Amino acid sequence: MPPHLIFMPMPDTQTASDVFYVIDFDSTVTRVEGLDELAAIALEGQPDAAEKVAAVRRITDQGMDGSMTFSESLQQRLALLSAHRDHLTPLVASLHGKISESFLRNKAFFAQHAEHIIVISSGFREFVAPIATSLGVRPENIYANEFTYDAEGNIVGVDQSNVLSENNGKVKLLNRLQLPGKVYVIGDGYTDYEIRAAGLADKFYAFTENVQRANVLEKADHIAPNLEEFLFVNKLPMSVSYPKHRIKVLLLENIHKKANEIFQTEGYQLEVVNGGLDEDELCERIRDVQILGIRSKTQVTARVLEHANRLMTIGAFCIGTNQIDLETCKEKGVAVFNAPYSNTRSVVELAISEMIALIRGVFPKSMAMHQGQWDKSAKNSNEIRGKKLGIIGYGNIGAQLSVLAEAMGMKVYFYDIVDRLALGNVQKCDTLEELLRQADVVTLHIDGRPENKNFFGAHEFGQMKDGAVFLNLARGPVVQIPALVEALKSGKLRGAGVDVFPEEPKNNDEPFVSELIGLHNVILTPHVGGSTEEAQFNIAEFVPGKIIDYINSGSTFMSVNFPNLQLPAFGGAHRLLHIHRNTPGVIANINRVLSEHGTNIVGQHLKTNETIGYVITDVDKAYDKDVIKALKEIPNTIKFRVLY
């Protein structure tokens, strides 16, 4: 046995671990296979390069999935390569740019466990060593094949005396190494699994960051989508406090696929449900979810939240958040975000189009035409120019609507329960009645807070002008439908546009049922005020952005239920996020714990609302488990998390 094959562990001051980490190289340490890359470099410019590179890749795969013996695959590839010693320098340069991302992120692991990290590769030392040592692997812990060359420097073969050039080379090598401890193998190929199959490893981790081979996955003790997963399950140091791929996102109600892309790019696990879920279904599905994405339909009740054991944040991919029990979310430390502006314009455009259609009688005329009736007449057809528009709820939608309506020559009035700046020549009404008595068109843009349930009924319709038009694009439960039906049937109202309903179907397969069906000059739309391509795309970009900021930096900027804190990431520090009930003494306790553990605070920000406090603390010293435990045990703590 060559002397370098006897493994001699050096005294290790960093760790007392007796585990040896055997790491494959190609498609594990690097995103690519070294020989495939060499083929591309060596054959560049040759007429049959593309076919030969493809052939090399095919043979590589056959060698890796076990369908061709390793030595056969190696010989065939070398024959196709026509490579020269001079190709190795560009190869190494190229591989430096193709190191697996999770390996690059976790150089600390290599530094701390250098003693016990061994790279065993069927690839070639000429390119394996420069890359592996750049991560911190010791040269003496790298085992790989070596090329043989002719007098001109052409690569002509493999050093046959190296055990790794043989079939089952990795197994034979491990047998010789006699590693004095447990052996965990990380790799993407069948030859890596064979070490475990031969009884020479205690665990085999199939590494899938770059490739997935079904026959390897099925043999694995554990599947590691990246190095963090391996480090996490083995409680080893890593660059993040929690691997991102373990963060599970559940998206409901046909959220635009842009959101899927963003969450996937961030590395989260994604589950998508096209329609909504009822309470029982959601209770079941939410158990291990950290991020929930919904639109206006899904009711996130206290009962649902009881089942949400791991929930960190909810994204309402819409404006309204009345469907979410925000108080319970606060008590449970769940931050809620929405998209307060992304569909505003879409609602405004629909409202404008409906008021024109209703005042002009477009809808009944069109219905008649579809039944073959030609009714050319100006009766009950008016312009909106000069008409009075009454906007109830002068928030983002109401205010934007007022600007467009004024531009079209309407006289605009608004009523709101809070003071709002009147834009342009818009007139504020002090009472709802004042608005209702004079408006030709009344449009609702209030939110769906519980107090607004049944807000508009017979009394309010009675105060409206005869022959006025009514719009509800806000929330279904705020209008009493029987009263609206009565106002329409009696002729009190000329027409109505209704986009939202007290009872809405859960998905497109369920029927729509309402007393409004079939009424004259009533435009019914299936809650599509915000459903335009533009709005849905914008929402799908906006909400994940807020959620990812919260997960990555702790920022709660624009959260609808959390105190808003926004801080840039602080290099060189560790960030501790503490959510607690808003009672005196919590911050003092946090600082006492940190001081008792000799931890220096480099930045601290606290914000509270009436229920909870949120404090972000940056500390400059690596924290230990005891500090974390002590911080979690502080009375009135709701949630505690460490960022990095």
Ligand SMILES: NC(=O)c1ccc[n+]([C@@H]2O[C@H](COP(=O)([O-])OP(=O)(O)OC[C@H]3O[C@@H](n4cnc5c(N)ncnc54)[C@H](O)[C@@H]3O)[C@@H](O)[C@H]2O)c1
């Ligand atoms: N149809 C749709 O698809 C669709 C799309 C987007 C928004 N919406 C609904 O529209 C609502 C308004 O959106 P926004 O972005 O303008 O919200 P916003 O919060 O900016 O404005 C709501 C305004 O209504 C006022 N208000 C609340 N209750 C009131 C009451 N009883 N009387 C008078 N004023 C009252 C508030 O003070 C606020 O100024 C949303 O909450 C949502 O429910 C529907």
Ligand SMILES: O=C(O)[C@H](O)COP(=O)(O)O
């Ligand atoms: O609150 C909203 O933004 C609207 O009601 C739109 O909701 P949706 O996304 O469920 O259509």
